[in-house]
Amino acid sequence: MPAFRSALRQTIGLTLLRVVVGIIFVLHGAQKTFEQTFPGVQGFFESLGIPLAAVAAPAVSLLELVGGVLLIVGAFTRIIAALLTINMIVAIATFHAALGFFVDAGGYEFVLLLAAAAIAIALIGPGTFSVDELIASARRRRAAVVAAPEPVAV
Numbered sequence: 001m002p003a004f005r006s007a008l009r010q011t012i013g014l015t016l017l018r019v020v021v022g023i024i025f026v027l028h029g030a031q032k033t034f035e036q037t038f039p040g041v042q043g044f045f046e047s048l049g050i051p052l053a054a055v056a057a058p059a060v061s062l063l064e065l066v067g068g069v070l071l072i073v074g075a076f077t078r079i080i081a082a083l084l085t086i087n088m089i090v091a092i093a094t095f096h097a098a099l100g101f102f103v104d105a106g107g108y109e110f111v112l113l114l115a116a117a118a119i120a121i122a123l124i125g126p127g128t129f130s131v132d133e134l135i136a137s138a139r140r141r142r143a144a145v146v147a148a149p150e151p152v153a154v
């Protein structure tokens with residue numbers, strides 16, 4: 001029974017982490033997409049010297065928006081979390097690092113936390129309560145049915 005409780009706590013903890021990080025990315029992606037708009041984000045990226053800002057602006061905005069939704073439901077979790085980690089590392093390197101550590105000065109404190117959370121999710125996976133696990137479970141059931149020996153008539 002204690003092992004079950006431990007596994008359940010881990011599952012709930014991972015799900016909570018994945019959903020909260022997903023919500024944060026959805027809101028930041030929505031802000032970039034609908035408030036700042038792609039041209040606004042592109043202009044900001046250009047001011048930072050980010051190459052291909054016209055491509056990077058919608059890519060980053062939509063990665064955060066759609067990727068956040070995918071994290072919430074646990075679909076394509078490892079790939080999305082890895083991409084979001086890279087996104088946060090680039091954000092630190094191109095903007096936040098120069099402003100210091102603390103978030104109140106625009107520093108990298110919060111972005112580093114998001115990067116760490118995203119890489120943890122990428123490494124651990126989506127957990128039990130996810131679309132990825134539903135798909136994997138269905139595949140395991142299908143494989144078990146295919147691998148099951150045919151009944152022998154006697």
